[in-house]
Amino acid sequence: MKLAIIYGDVSTKHQLIMERAEDIFDSVLAVPVDGLKLVHGEEQKVLYKDIDLTDYDAVYLRTDDRDMLFAEHLVEILNEEDVVTQAENDTYSYESNKFYSMKVLAENGINVPNSVYTLSPDVAVKAAERLGYPVIMKTVKGVGGEGVMRASSENELKPVMDTMKSFEQEICLQEFKEHDGTDTRVIVINGHVIGYSRSNAGDDWRSNISAGGERVEANLSQKMVEDALTAARATGFDICGCDVIGDEEHGTSILEINGSFGLSEEMNELIGEDVVLSLVERMHERALENSRKEE
Template identity: 35%
Template sequence: MPDVLILSTSRKFFSTREITKALKKKNASPIYINTPKIRLSVDQKEATLLYKDEKIENAGSVIPRIGRSLTDFAYIVLRQFEALNVPCTLSSKGLIHARNKFMAVQELVNSDIPFPTSWLTKSRMDTGIIKQKMDFPIIIKLLTGTQGIGVMKVESEKNAIPIIDTLTELDQLILIQNYLQNNGEDIRVFVVDGRIIASMKRISPEDDWRANIHAGGTGIEYNLTDEEEEIAIKATEILDTGIAGVDLIQTPEGTKLIEVNVSPGFRGLLKATGINAADSIAEYAIKLAKK
């Protein structure tokens, strides 16, 4: 069976270890690749990838486990694999669109998938304009934050101004969204190859409104409604993400999409549901390798 490459930055990560074990159980040949150590070369005749100064060959498929800091480099790496016709569980398009929160919602316009009204700015904007479209509190986000980091709930126009000014001074793109009223819970849906593997409800700690597991939230198994299933699957199809953690939130106006994560952790999901997503990820990678 062809090799299945796992792009990561540490063999010790829970996800890397579990995916490696799952591939071995299915008699596949997992090969760990430390993503920053990949070298790329192109000339008029071929595109080449090198790892530890050796040409990467015989790759059946690729499982990218890409952290935010490596997004730009990983995008180029995935394009190189695509040029070589090596299938990946995440496309270069899917990576770049899902990682950029505003590009993600741009892709979802006219899709019938409900998501928060969103503004993007590179400079200080008149908060009076925001007030015409949104009610405070609002959410201010870094464009590429993760795990609840870089997400701020802002209660008033007075509080918004210094935050926007500071982020502008730090040369950050600023994403502003409606705050969606809820009871401090959200839903994580794990999708692999267009199928829902498991889902859980995440509950925020008493002293924090964010429900992310990394922010201290707790997860419990959750049965999705038909509408929630449809939103999750359709979002991954539009964003071209073979593996994704889709985050939804229940509001008085109905369920809305918050984010699509293309390198989702699954330790919390395993604890909440007893389902190890690594098994489905391995099956998907093997399926791609056999094509």
């Protein structure tokens, strides 16, 4: 079985996946997303140098938000060519836009923070009055806490909205969910759910590890597990990470769903499971099932 791992600019963790995959797959190839070429004509191909990834058994994507339009096309071609990926054809259209994913999750009965998607700073100011201050401002794309801001009054909100518009950034509003400085990353690998919590760094209300947050053990509630499974199903992910805020007492909400979620040895230790290995084993299991189906 052959596995390719496609990685974007901000992904450093594909080496970790490579290490595990090399023990399980017959061959493993790491491919930078910028090196890919999608070819349409008599045949469709996904070329990296002269290697056609449609000949691979499985491809695991670790693209980041900037590559998402490309990722949408890529996944569709791979799926059509019967290559196993961790996503369905539409998955990255939800994943790539935090506010579109809110819609899909809400439609599937999952609690999400009240969110307003608008291109107009003036409409945003009016909407913020309804949502109540403080209000969260988010660029629709963004990872690692970058692009997530907070305003406590109209005077703080309006200049940011104006500036973002001039930088042609789509920025949207969200109700601020009071929290104790932690949130939870719930990882879904097929039906298997594990996770950890993240505690913020000092005064930062964002808990992203890349923004200085620290991983701590999580006590996943039954609701978090069920919601994460529903979110994965609704967005078509076989493998993903959901960011959850809140607790059992005050209620939980899903903030976003990530295709390329953080992986590390420290995370494995904290969870008490080799999550990277579980991920690779799942891709291998599906590749095997797929090859048997073809026979």
